[in-house]
Amino acid sequence: MSCGFSMNPFTIVFITLLVLVLQSLSTFGDGQLLVRDYYKETCPVVEEIVRYNLQFAVLKNPRMAASLLRLHFHDCFVMGCDASVLLDSYGGMVSEKQAVPNVNSLRGFEVIDRIKYQLEEACPLIVSCADILAIAARDAVAVRGGPGWEVYLGRKDSLTASFDGANQFIPAPNSSLETLIANFKQQGLDIGDLVALSVLAHKRLGFTGSHTMGKARCLSFRQQIHDESAEEHYDISKRYTPFRRILRSICPKTGKDNQLAPLDFETPARFDNHYFLNILEGRGLLGSDNVLVTEDHEGEIRKQVWAYAADQELFFASFANSMIKMGNINVLYGNEGEVRKNCRFVNT
Structure with missing residues (x-):
């Protein structure tokens, strides 16, 4: 004589599959689901x-x-x-x-x-x-x-x-700190994400890459380097003045709109934390870079900038976490959208 209860074999199989599926899913904000090893069986390459x-x-x-x-x-x-x-x-x-x-x-x-x-x-x-x-x-x-x-x-x-x-939603090179915070908030990202992702976030009018690697066109930073009052915003200006002179030689007050300048003169081809060192010294190429310290009246953002400038591994960890978070903004999944055959056109 048995005690307890027995389950139908089909029920056991269903429950087992359900558990495996739930274990493989990773849930982010807004209840959206993205999966580890999503293409492991369907496209392992x-x-x-x-x-x-x-x-x-x-x-x-x-x-x-x-x-x-x-x-x-x-x-x-x-x-x-x-x-x-x-x-x-x-x-x-x-x-x-x-x-x-x-x-x-x-x-x-x-x-x-x-x-x-x-x-x-x-x-x-x-x-x-x-x-x-x-x-x-x-x-x-x-x-x-x-x-x-x-x-x-x-x-x-x-x-x-x-x-x-x-x-409307892509940050401009002359955005104020208040505008940037509001812009990121609208995407479900906080101030911590703003600072971590600032190496790639403040781009418009000809920027050609991430702010810790890449270049910008003269058109996008002319106003910044010809602002005579700029040095007043920084505690450290000794390195800013020669930096501005170099940029003025590349980008005069008029003309040469498409002339390129590196966003990081020291390590322009590497992804590193020099971006934060640069803006602490007033050497951010775009105005929206420098507002992280010049318009931070509470001092909290400046503290985070100093932390990243002092500890590259801390910046790397924060950047990776914020990239994962950004990568989940309003994701289409399941029956939403489609898988395009050609990325330039919808399938129908």
């Missing part, structure tokens, strides 16, 4: 293909690492991380590529096209363009000496783009 193409692209053009990192940021801040930034104009839809922060500025689309083509050959209609952007951003940082992190996957691609959203 995805990360290898992305990494190979990224390394080749960066070897050919070192600025491409910063450009691909920026591409992911510009995607996530408009409608969420859904590859809307990759869509070309079609029918009545105007591409985000034509918006002021992006036109003649965003780069790396051909690299994503090449990755997508190879993935379609290996795993047709499996890997989303949004996930490609997320993996490429992580690898772009790693190939330049920055931190790595586990990219949670399962994003779907949007069916439309937002030209107006790209003009």
